[in-house]
Amino acid sequence: MNGFNQFLVGVFEGAFVASQFLVGAFGILIAGLAIWGIVVPRRLIDFVKGAMAQPWGMRVAVGVRFLLGFALLIAASASMFPTVFRVLGWIAIAAAIALPVIGRAYINRLLDSVEAWPRLAIRAWLLAGVAFGGFLLHAVA
Numbered sequence: 001m002n003g004f005n006q007f008l009v010g011v012f013e014g015a016f017v018a019s020q021f022l023v024g025a026f027g028i029l030i031a032g033l034a035i036w037g038i039v040v041p042r043r044l045i046d047f048v049k050g051a052m053a054q055p056w057g058m059r060v061a062v063g064v065r066f067l068l069g070f071a072l073l074i075a076a077s078a079s080m081f082p083t084v085f086r087v088l089g090w091i092a093i094a095a096a097i098a099l100p101v102i103g104r105a106y107i108n109r110l111l112d113s114v115e116a117w118p119r120l121a122i123r124a125w126l127l128a129g130v131a132f133g134g135f136l137l138h139a140v141a
Helices: 003-039 041-053 057-078 082-115 119-140
Strands: none
Touching: 003 041, 003 057, 003 119, 041 057, 041 082, 041 119, 057 082, 082 119
């Protein structure tokens, strides 16, 4: 194998390892935010609403979804659940594309709707977030 081919192999291996790390980091972040929301749901909702009210809020939301989607697709082959990772990766990318299309006003109405839910219902959904974050972390461990 010549030097350039070895270079390419190193780049792809590096991207592969980085994507696994990134998926694990997303798992920790998702589970951590969900746990915070279970403890104090109002604070999490206020945090998300505050972030979405900022000019950068939508860009961050879209970028995070693209990043997670591509990381899931790249890490899929080494995960314990490659098909699930591929499906979740494409869903995340589709969500990144859909967010600007549906717009900030719809997202704010959705957040207002969630805010009106009973706290127990909010906590139940956040418990699913803890499980999802744990799943991501477990699947790349």
